[in-house]
Amino acid sequence: MKKIICLFLMFLLISSLLTACWSRKELNEIAIVTAIGIDKAKDGYLVSIQIVNPSEIAGKNATGRTEVIRFMKTGDTIFEAMRRLSTDVPRRIYVAHLRQVVFGEELAKGGIGKVLDVLSRHHEMRSDFFLTVAKGAKAYDILNVQTALEKNPATDAANTLETSEKVWAPTRPVTIDELITSIVSKGKEPILTGVHVYGNPESGSAFTNVQNVSPKTGLKIDTIGVFKSDKLIGWLNESDSKGFNYITDNIKATAVTFPCKDGKITIATTHSKTNVKGKIEKGKPKISINVTSDGNVGEVACKFDLSKPEKIKELNKKYQHSIKENIEAAIKKVQEDYQSDIFGFGEVIHRTDPKAWKHLQQNWDQEFAKLEVTVNVKAEIRRLGAITESFQKEIEE
C-alpha cells in the first residue's frame, strides 16, 4: 500500500512538470479573423485583417460599436506583418475561421506565388477560404466596408460569391489548393474572381453607410480575373466568365438570354454537364467541348408561340446556339487577348497524349493561342413554367 501511495505521489509530482494546456485559448481571448487582405508595400507587404466583434454580431445586447474591425501592418513577409499586428490587436489573432483572402490588384499583377506559401503553410489556416482579387482597388479597401445584410463583410462577400456561382455563374470561388494546383500545372492557368468596392471606400467604413436602404458603398463580386502563372493579366467580362464556367463544367444553374422577333427570351438552365476531349491530329492538338444542358423557360418577353412542338424545337436551337456562341466568344477572347490556358486544355491534351504533350508543353501558350476548339452543345428545354403561352399577343390586340 505504501508503495502504491509513493508511486501515486511521484506520478502527481511528475505530472505537475508536464506543461499541459499549451495550446489552450479561451473563446474570449482570440480575435477571429474572417478576412485577410494582402497588398504590395514599398518593400514587403501590407497585411490587413478583418476581425469580428462577436458580441456585436451575435450578442443579445449590442452596444452599437462596429461589428468588424480592420487592422493593418506592413512587414517584410506576411507572417512578420501578422505577428506585428499583435501590437494593435488585444487578442490572439486566430485565422482558422478565415473566409476570404483578398489580394490587391497591384500585388496580383506582380505575382502572388510568394504570398501563397504562408497561406498553405500556416497550421491554423484551413483550406476552405476563398481567394479573390480586389479589382481596381487595394485589398485593405475591401476590408474597410460595412455590409448591410450580413453583419460580417467577409461572410457577405464569400456568400455572395457562392450564391452567384450557383445561380448565375459569372464567378468562381477558388480555394487555395485549387489555386496552387493551377499555378504549378503547366497545362492550366489560374483564375480568381474579382471583388470591388463601389462608392467611396472611406465612407464605407462608417456605420451610417449600412443605415441606408441602398448603401452608398458596398462590396460587389465581379467577374473572373485571368492569370498567367501567378500574375494577373486581365479580366473577363460577365458573359465570358459564364463561358469559362461552361467550359470548366462549373454551371449549376444560370440564365441564357437570346433575342427573338420583337423582344427577348430567357431560359433558366437547371442542369449542365460539360465534357472536354482532346486529341492530336497530325501533330496538332485539337479540343472538342461537348455541353449537355437542360433548361426551363424562364421569361418570354416577345410574341412566341410556345404551344407548338416545332416552335419548341426552334427555341431549343436558339438556346443551343446561344450557349455555343457564349463559349466560343470566351475561348476566342482568352486566346486572342491573354494566351493563357485558364480552361485547362493543356491538361486534357496531357491526359490524352502524354508523349505529344512533352513537345507541346514547352510553348503551350503559343499553341493554346491557335488551338482549334470545336464546341458541340446539346441543349433542351424541359419545362415551360407555370403558363404555356405568353399573353404578349393579347396585349397588342
Added chain:
Amino acid sequence: MKTRIPIPIKKLLQDKQDEKLKKQQNNQSGPQSQDQIQEQAQDQNQSSQAQKSINISLNLKENIDYIKKTVGNSSDIVIREFQAGQNGEIKIAVIFTDGLTNSAELQDFVLNTLMFEIRNAELDSMVFDRSNLFNLIKTHSLPVSGISDINDFQKLFLNLLSGDSILFIDGCSQAISISLRYWADRGVEEPSSQTVVRGPKDGFTETLRKNTALVRRRIKDPNLWIDTQQIGTKTQTDVAIMYLKGVANDKTVAEVQSRLNQISIDAILESGYIEELIQDETYSPFPTVYNTERPDAVAGAILEGRIAIFVDGTPFVLVVPALFVHFLQASEDYYQRADIATLIRLLRYFSFFLALLTPSLFIAVTTFHQEMLPTQLLISLASQREGVPFPALVEALMMELTFEILREAGVRLPRAVGSSISIVGALVIGQAAVEAGIISASMVIIVSLTAISSFVSPNFNMSISVRILRFLFMLLAASFGLFGIILGLIVMVLHLNSLRSFGVPYLAPFAPFILKDQKDSIIRMPHWSLFSRPRLISQKNIKREDTPSPKPSN
C-alpha cells in the same frame, strides 16, 4: 559527482528492504507462528462452540433464568408461564418478542389450546413420560403450521429474536419454536426508483419473505431454488439467494455461495453491504452488481440464468452477474413493442455518452479546437463568453458542482421544501449567473443537457459512475483537449474490458463479441426472436422458446 536520489524513491527502496527483512523473519519463524495462529483459531472455535452448545436443560426455571440473564431482562421479551393439564401438573412457558409476534394468534392458537382445551383431553394418564408429552403437545395441541424443535440456546435466541414464539415444557430438553411472526411493515408499493409506464407496479419491501414471494408468484417452477443463510454476527440478517436450478450456471451459484460464506461481519443493514463485500472489483467506478426494486426485473434476470440475492430489511435486491448492458436495460423494454424499445435503448446509449462527455467535449472544442466549429456558431459562442471572467473549465466545474449540490439537496430535503430548491436552482443559479456574466449561457445549456441525460439511465448505479467519470473527463479535456478525451476513453474501455462480474466479462456481448446475444443488447428484437438465453451467463439450457414469428394463417 554525487547521485541524488529523490526522497520518494529513497522511501520506496527502504520500504522494499523492510519488506525483505520482514519476509525473512517470517520465514524463520513461519511454521511456529502459523501453528500459533491455528491454535488460536481452534481455541476461538472451541469457545464459540462452547457458547453454541449450551443445551436446553430439563428444568424450566433454569431455562427461563438463563434467557432472562442473556437478554438482560429486555422489556420486549415476554415470558408467559402457566400450568396446563387437568391438575395443572404440566409447567409450560411461552416466550416471545413483543412487536414481532402476532399476539392475537398466539392467544387463539397456543395459549387457548394449551390452557383450556387441553384440560378436556384427559391427558394425565399419559403425562408421566415427559418425552412423550413433548411429542403429544407438538402433534396434538398446537394448531400452527410453522413449528420446529430447538435443542440449544443459540438457535433459540435466533428464532426468538426473529419473531418466533418459544414453547418450553418443564422436564423436556427441547423447546418448540412456533412461527407466528408478524410485525408492522410497509405494504407492497410502487417502487420509488425504477418506475414504468407500462408494466407491473409492485415493488419489493423490507421483508425478505414478502420479496421472495413476489418473485415466486412470477415463476411457478419447482426449480426456482431459494437458499437462505444468516450473515452478520450481531444482526443475523437473513440473506437468500434465488436462482433457477438448471438454468443458472452451477459454478456461478457456487461462487456466490462461497463469497457469501466468506463474509464475516457484525452487521448487514442493507444489500449495499453485501454488494461491497462480494463484488469483483472495488476500485472501479463501474458497478459489477446490479440492484433493483422491481420483482419483474429480478424474475427476468433469474430466467436469464442470473442469481438474485435478497437481503432482509431492504427492498433492494442484488442480481449477479451484472454486465454493462444490464445497466442500460429497463424492464419496460420488454413490455413495450420491440421497435420503440429498441429506439429508446439507442437513446439510452446515446445519452450515456452525452452524460459522460458533453461538458468535456464542449471544453475541448471551445478551448482547443475552435476550428471545428462553424464560423457562425463560434462567433455566437464567443459573444456569450465576452466578459466571462473564468476559463471554460472553471465555468463548467462551477455549474456541475452547483448541479450536484442541487441534486443532493433535492434528495435529502423534506418533500415540503423540495420545490423551493428547484426554483432556487433553476432561476437563481441558472438565470442570475448568466445575467451577472459569471457563466456563459451556453454552459448552462451544456450542464442542463448533461443533467437530463444522466437521468435517462434506468439504473442509478450507472449514472453515479458516469457522474464520477464526467469530472475526470472534464479535467482531461481542459488539459489536453480532444486528445485527452480520446485518451480517457481508451483507458476507460481498457478498464471496462478488464472487469468481470462473477466470471463473466463485463462488456459481453460486445467484447467478447457474441453475435447471438446482440438480439438483446443495444437493440431489442421482438420476443419471438429472443430464442436463447445470454450465452455467457447461462451455458446449459440455452433455449428459451420456439414461438414462430406471428403470421396470418390463411
